[in-house]
Amino acid sequence: MPISNSASRASSFGNSVPARLGLVSAAFAVLLVGAPAAFAHEFKVGNLEIDHPWSRATPPGAKVAGGYLTIKNSGGEPDRLVSIASDVSQKAEVHEMSVKDGVMTMRKLDSGLEIPANGKAELAPGGYHLMFIGLNRQPKQGEKFAATLTFEKAGPVTVEFNVEAVGGAAPKAHGDHAN
Numbered sequence: 512m513p514i515s516n517s518a519s520r521a522s523s524f525g526n527s528v529p530a531r532l533g534l535v536s537a538a539f540a541v542l543l544v545g546a547p548a549a550f551a552h553e554f555k556v557g558n559l560e561i562d563h564p565w566s567r568a569t570p571p572g573a574k575v576a577g578g579y580l581t582i583k584n585s586g587g588e589p590d591r592l593v594s595i596a597s598d599v600s601q602k603a604e605v606h607e608m609s610v611k612d613g614v615m616t617m618r619k620l621d622s623g624l625e626i627p628a629n630g631k632a633e634l635a636p637g638g639y640h641l642m643f644i645g646l647n648r649q650p651k652q653g654e655k656f657a658a659t660l661t662f663e664k665a666g667p668v669t670v671e672f673n674v675e676a677v678g679g680a681a682p683k684a685h686g687d688h689a690n
Contacts, residue, residue, distance in 0.1 A: 552673065557665030558586030559626065564672040566643070568652040576600070576650055578641030578658065578672055581633050584626040590664045592632070593623040597658035601645030608637060623663070650674040 554561040564580040576599070584590055595603035605620045624639055626632045634640045641658075650656060654674045661667045 552671075554668055554670045556662065556668035557590070559584055559590060559662060559665045559668075561660065561668065561670050564658070564670045566650055566656070566672045566674050568674050568677045569646065569649045570677060571649060573649060574644070574646055576643040576646060577636065578603070578643060579634050579636065580641075580670070580672075581631055582626045583631045584628060587628050588664070589628050590626045590662045591623045592626065592660055593663050594661040595641055595658055596661075597643060597656060598647065599650060599656040599658070600643035600647060603658065604642050604644065605634075605639070606642045607639050626662075652676050 552563045554564075560583045562581040562583065564578065566576050566578050569576050578595075582592065592605055595605065597603055605624045606617055607620055608615065608617045610616075619642075620639075624632055624634075632639065643658075650672075652674055655671045656674070657669055657671055659667050659669045
């Protein structure tokens with residue numbers, strides 16, 4: 512049975528190298544358009560943007576876990592992180608870790624953490640951080656857990672913490688580049 516010219520052209524279109532490259536390029540472009548939403552890990556409340564909340568997996572029997580994130584304030588007035596709550600633990604607190612004369616200390620910030628006007632507060636290992644105390648379950652690598660952060664002015668916002676490997680380094684934030 513003879514093949515018509517239009518059927519022949521249609522079947523050969525997908526077999527040519529330029530056609531395949533065109534199809535792959537188009538598919539890649541569609542993926543890139545949706546990528547920012549897929550990789551975004553940011554939350555907003557009022558003038559505050561909470562970027563990339565993360566934690567580390569905990570070993571069996573651990574009673575505490577840390578939480579890390581960056582809070583950016585685009586407003587003209589400071590705000591304050593005053594409380595944290597999560598189902599992952601019985602309680603959660605804002606802490607500060609510091610080293611003085613070779614001695615590491617960690618303390619709860621009873622008045623919360625100020626986020627300066629038009630500035631940011633970084634909560635990271637070795638400095639300000641969140642402590643999830645009395646874990647109800649062990650956070651495992653690859654999982655997520657929710658927590659509600661409450662700010663003095665902006666109010667509450669629920670965020671998701673990505674759980675990284677035990678002892679893992681901070682994940683690269685969207686747009687960060689190595690020097």
